Amino acid sequence: MNTDRIKHILARVEKPGRYTGGEYGELIKDKSKVEVRMAFCFPDTYEIGMSNLGMRILRHCLNKKDYLWCERCYAPWTDMEAEMRREGVPLYALESGDDIKDFDIVAFTLQYELSYTNAVNMLDLAGIPIYASERGEEWPLVIAGGPCAYNPEPMSDFIDVFSIGEGEETLCALADLYRECKKNGVKKADFLKKAAGIRGMYVPSLYEVSYNEDGTIKDFRPKEEGVPAAVEKAFVTDLDGVDFPTEHEMPYLETVHDRMVLEVFRGCIRGCRFCQAGTVCRPVREKSPETLDAQARELYKNTGYSEVSMCCLSISDYTRLRELIDKMLLWTEKERVNISLPSMRIDSFYRELMEKAMNVRQSGLTFAPEAGTQRLRDVINKNLTEEEILKGCEAAFDGGRSALKLYFMNGLPTETDDDIRGIASLAQRIVDLYYSEKRGSPKGVSVSISVSCLVPKPFTPFQWFPQDTADELLRKQMLLKECITSRKISYSYHDGKVSFLEAVFARGDRRLSAAIAEAVRQGQRFDSWDELFDYDRWMGVFEKVGIDPAFYANRRIGFDEKLPWDHISCGVSKEFLIKEAKKALEGVTTPDCRTRCSGCGMQNRGCTVCKGGEKQ
Amino acid sequence: MNAPEKYTVRVFWQKRGNARYISHLDTQRAITRALIRSGLPLYYSQGFNPHPKLVFALPVSIYQEALYDVFDIDLCERLPSDTVYERLSAVMPSDMPVIKAAYPKKKLKELRYASYEITLETDLSAEEVLSRFAGEVTVEKKSKSKTENVDISPMIKSLSAKQRDGAVLLKAVLSAASDAYLNPKYLVDFLGGEVRYSQTVRTALLDGHLKLLD
CATH class of the missing domain: 3.30.70 (Alpha-Beta Plaits)
Incomplete structure (x- = not known):
């Protein structure tokens, strides 16, 4: 892009390279030859957004169309935003430098609830009316997708169309429809009705909600005939066949994941009851080692990165991991490329890898027991026993490692103080295990425990359970602090107030759009950044718009209540989730999908995991 | 111990346009990756963490452009300098073009x-x-x-x-x-x-x- 008009600004802001584009691999198209201009916006900083694989995949699919040019846009940091507003520079796209208000389609990916204010603020900074109802024919179509779109309601006042599920195929269908309608002068309202007919596309303005006196939802229905009552998520069936970008922009700035990323498989066989990705990404679909190896080689050739990271929910559950690693080691050792296997289980295969391959790295040794006692691990269906954890630690210690990290969660359903104490004693047993034998490290063992707070998420068995209040979470955090006596154990925990806000929006309904708009008006942004999160301002916002945030976060929701996201279907049935919620309260576990099919609903939608995963 | 043969090649390049907003550290990383993409037979340092040799005559400060600038790289083979130029210029960011490559006449110092x-x-x-x-x-x-x-x-x-x-x-x-x-x-x-x-x-x-x- 031509940066002349902002050169004075760029001289005054931090990290100007965030705002100029021009990286190696940047995709430039001839403006005069494209019919549809699209800006793909990531509502956080460049360094975070550039690392997002989903956005990279979708832009790749969209840009394969000659008639369309999909550019990038990230949220400017506060210093840049202030300069842009002062100098009257609206939000622009990084490739062309053109104002996104002049684009045809503005797309947002919603990866976490605390980026909602950024998304709305980006519209405002672009000079685009934030409310969908205020955008006439002359304004861009504003769409959104990503994991948070599974409960699109809090953002529904701002977005014209939500894309639910995996967008590789359906976003392209939406773009085709847009092009067709633009050519034929179809009005926005008619376009939206047609869009609602594409699988996974949800048009919030075509539905109306009514509420009971207690604030719960009474009814949610389409305003007119022909609009589907429920929106079924889209997903691709053949991962080997779907397009995967093996060349992309090479950021100058150091991004969060500054390496090659290889998507190994989608979905998860595990069924942890707090995990939304574990439900909404079903069914499990694997790529073949042949495809992955070929993609990794291409990526290496095109990027020059010297590390490749495997991306999926649980790498150890990839059925052909050994085959894949063996294939890749044939060239990665020679080329000095490191293979990193995040969150790999410490089992015999892991030990074997450590012995034979110097350039397979584990990005730090981590375990995620999530809960401190077996009872509570059964409640959350985390099928990991203390014995397995200790055996893994022992193997790691024997292999010369002396530092490890444990992840836990506070505020899980049925959690008692004994469960909190259990976290400390588990960590202590690991320390004791280290010293039960003479080991080499002069500094001794280091166990760090990191504790987050449960955010009950839509489409999980825990969606009906209340979140602990911030006060109660703090009490538990302090209790755990008291229980830790060894100086070999370090302890960190998340701010319960941040998790509270996440829970409000995770389980929120349409009325929350007013709170988001007000918060943006008051200058709230980058809520996921500690230095800019402002709890007191948020509480003032809720009071001003007359919303009780505890209604969303801390309330026990009845199984028979209408949920704000009931009109969205992720393929897993509500009956299954209720069954799992009840089993959780009884402390009964559910086996993983490979061991036995639990009938979650995906078995009718092409899932073949329990039959060995063969393609249909 | 016999260290492998190495051949130092001087690359003449520019840092211009929007590349002036890129710090020296980020520039170094970008060029290292370009060197790997080029497929040139790079000579790696022999340490614990081997990396391709890349020495700048004088780092260009952020906000400044450079129209005549040099960095030296080490190769394991003595390739014609035109080959180095062609392979590298095909994979450099457009705002960091390579002008030519040559075997050095003078020392960087x-x-x-x-x-x-x-x-x-x-x-x-x-x-x-x-x-x-x-x-x-x-x-x-x-x-x-x-x-x-x-x-x-x-x-x-x-x-x-x-x-x-x-x-x-x-x-x-x-x-x-x-x-x-x-x-x-x-x-x-x-x-x-x-x-x-x-x-x-x-x-x-x-x-x-x-x-x-x-």
Whole structure:
């Protein structure tokens, strides 16, 4: 892009390279030859957004169309935003430098609830009316997708169309429809009705909600005939066949994941009851080692990165991991490329890898027991026993490692103080295990425990359970602090107030759009950044718009209540989730999908995991 | 122990346009990745964490452009320099183009001076700008440990100025020896608030005889 008009600004802001584009691999198209201009916006900083694989995949699919040019846009940091507003520079796209208000389609990916204010603020900074109802024919179509779109309601006042599920195929269908309608002068309202007919596309303005006196939802229905009552998520069936970008922009700035990323498989066989990705990404679909190896080689050739990271929910559950690693080691050792296997289980295969391959790295040794006692691990269906954890630690210690990290969660359903104490004693047993034998490290063992707070998420068995209040979470955090006596154990925990806000929006309904708009008006942004999160301002916002945030976060929701996201279907049935919620309260576990099919609903939608995963 | 043979090749490149917003550290990383993409037989350092050898004559500061700049790389094979040029220029970012590659004639440490063109947005005339630099030029220099006032005039080899397109174009040859490098930003700093905006382009790297470092 031509940066002349902002050169004075760029001289005054931090990290100007965030705002100029021009990286190696940047995709430039001839403006005069494209019919549809699209800006793909990531509502956080460049360094975070550039690392997002989903956005990279979708832009790749969209840009394969000659008639369309999909550019990038990230949220400017506060210093840049202030300069842009002062100098009257609206939000622009990084490739062309053109104002996104002049684009045809503005797309947002919603990866976490605390980026909602950024998304709305980006519209405002672009000079685009934030409310969908205020955008006439002359304004861009504003769409959104990503994991948070599974409960699109809090953002529904701002977005014209939500894309639910995996967008590789359906976003392209939406773009085709847009092009067709633009050519034929179809009005926005008619376009939206047609869009609602594409699988996974949800048009919030075509539905109306009514509420009971207690604030719960009474009814949610389409305003007119022909609009589907429920929106079924889209997903691709053949991962080997779907397009995967093996060349992309090479950021100058150091991004969060500054390496090659290889998507190994989608979905998860595990069924942890707090995990939304574990439900909404079903069914499990694997790529073949042949495809992955070929993609990794291409990526290496095109990027020059010297590390490749495997991306999926649980790498150890990839059925052909050994085959894949063996294939890749044939060239990665020679080329000095490191293979990193995040969150790999410490089992015999892991030990074997450590012995034979110097350039397979584990990005730090981590375990995620999530809960401190077996009872509570059964409640959350985390099928990991203390014995397995200790055996893994022992193997790691024997292999010369002396530092490890444990992840836990506070505020899980049925959690008692004994469960909190259990976290400390588990960590202590690991320390004791280290010293039960003479080991080499002069500094001794280091166990760090990191504790987050449960955010009950839509489409999980825990969606009906209340979140602990911030006060109660703090009490538990302090209790755990008291229980830790060894100086070999370090302890960190998340701010319960941040998790509270996440829970409000995770389980929120349409009325929350007013709170988001007000918060943006008051200058709230980058809520996921500690230095800019402002709890007191948020509480003032809720009071001003007359919303009780505890209604969303801390309330026990009845199984028979209408949920704000009931009109969205992720393929897993509500009956299954209720069954799992009840089993959780009884402390009964559910086996993983490979061991036995639990009938979650995906078995009718092409899932073949329990039959060995063969393609249909 | 026998270290493998290595051949040093000098790459002449530019850092221009939006690349001026990229810091030296980020530039180094970008070029390292370009070297890997080029598929050239790179010579890796022999340490615990092997990496391709990449030595810059003089890092370009953020916000500055460079039209004649060099870095040296080490290869395991003696390739024709044109081959190095072709392979590398195909994979460099467009704002960091490679101009040519050659086997070095001079050592990098023969670098003594660098020449600059600094465009100043200012109400001062070219004569006024020059007159400011007539005597001592004392600026505040910050290093990691201390801040001190230094007279930089001995490090200014030559200076000229003229009006161009409503701005003042300051041409300067400044010391760039490894123990006496003068960043051109100090000239702009010295003029203080009278400069609204400046753009600095490094036009050449020179040896002690003011000949190009090639």
